[in-house]
Amino acid sequence: MKTFDHSGKVIAVTGGSRGIGEAIVRRLCAEGASVFATFNSAPERAEKIASEIREAGGTVTYLQVNVSDEESVKGFIEAVVTQGGRIDALVNNAGITKDGLIMRMSGKDWQDVVDTNLTGVFYACKAAARPMMQQRTGRIVNIGSIVGLQGNAGQVNYSSAKAGLIGLTRSLARELASRNVFVNCVAPGFVETDMTEKLTEEQKASFFSNIPMKRAAGPDEIASVVSFFIAPESSYITGQVLNVDGGLAM
Numbered sequence: 001m002k003t004f005d006h007s008g009k010v011i012a013v014t015g016g017s018r019g020i021g022e023a024i025v026r027r028l029c030a031e032g033a034s035v036f037a038t039f040n041s042a043p044e045r046a047e048k049i050a051s052e053i054r055e056a057g058g059t060v061t062y063l064q065v066n067v068s069d070e071e072s073v074k075g076f077i078e079a080v081v082t083q084g085g086r087i088d089a090l091v092n093n094a095g096i097t098k099d100g101l102i103m104r105m106s107g108k109d110w111q112d113v114v115d116t117n118l119t120g121v122f123y124a125c126k127a128a129a130r131p132m133m134q135q136r137t138g139r140i141v142n143i144g145s146i147v148g149l150q151g152n153a154g155q156v157n158y159s160s161a162k163a164g165l166i167g168l169t170r171s172l173a174r175e176l177a178s179r180n181v182f183v184n185c186v187a188p189g190f191v192e193t194d195m196t197e198k199l200t201e202e203q204k205a206s207f208f209s210n211i212p213m214k215r216a217a218g219p220d221e222i223a224s225v226v227s228f229f230i231a232p233e234s235s236y237i238t239g240q241v242l243n244v245d246g247g248l249a250m
């Protein structure tokens with residue numbers, strides 16, 4: 001489904017080979033953007049998505065990137081600017097979970113989750129800020145989570161990283177607004193992806209019982225909101241966190 005027109009835009013998306021990221025890449029391509037997306041592992045999956053998008057007339061390039069490695073992220077943004085000629089938007093979507101109650105959570109599980117979900121976003125924003133400021137236009141959309149607002153037992157690492165992402169979003173929005181670069185955060189609730197596939201039926205039922213809409217989101221219901229934050233229709237919005245959660249957090 002098409003919502004906004006992104007014809008001619010060059011957009012970078014991290015973690016674009018499955019789940020929410022894949023939906024974002026497919027939607028933005030269908031809406032006319034030239035998308036540069038990352039995959040971390042499973043190149044064959046990225047290649048399959050790319051060929052489907054190209055067959056449908058879209059423009060996409062997949063590059064292998066590890067968002068927790070600063071050089072890798074810098075190289076990705078440089079490749080986008082070199083090959084695409086500019087960078088109109090950056091969507092920081094890549095993320096991982098390594099859940100466990102605090103007594104059983106190792107320092108590595110803490111660090112890995114913070115490195116990927118928060119530090120990786122810092123690297124990407126830092127690399128994209130300069131070309132966006134020079135262009136005097138740009139959009140950054142960070143994919144947070146409602147657990148960054150509400151917390152969640154078993155996720156001190158993930159919820160801390162996602163809470164940090166809100167601070168990053170708001171601080172960067174203040175830094176870049178005068179250069180016409182806007183930074184917002186989309187905070188999904190429960191979305192049907194590989195990430196939530198790991199949960200037991202009991203855990204899912206418990207989540208749904210608390211959601212006023214009593215269902216999970218599909219990945220494209222997140223992608224459409226990301227598209228809005230990149231579109232001219234959101235031209236007076238920066239530093240915001242928009243919950244896309246079926247009414248869970250209100």
Ligand SMILES: NC(=O)c1ccc[n+]([C@@H]2O[C@H](COP(=O)([O-])OP(=O)(O)OC[C@H]3O[C@@H](n4cnc5c(N)ncnc54)[C@H](O)[C@@H]3O)[C@@H](O)[C@H]2O)c1
Nearest residue numbers: 015019020040066067093094095145188190191193194195
């Ligand atoms: N699924 C949900 O219910 C839900 C809810 C709230 C927020 N989110 C957030 O949405 C985003 C996407 O989640 P998803 O459900 O699609 O997850 P997913 O596990 O299906 O996909 C995550 C993506 O991130 C990529 N990735 C992970 N580590 C990486 C690294 N070091 N470098 C580069 N890429 C890496 C993976 O390759 C994959 O493409 C994440 O930031 C997640 O925290 C998801």
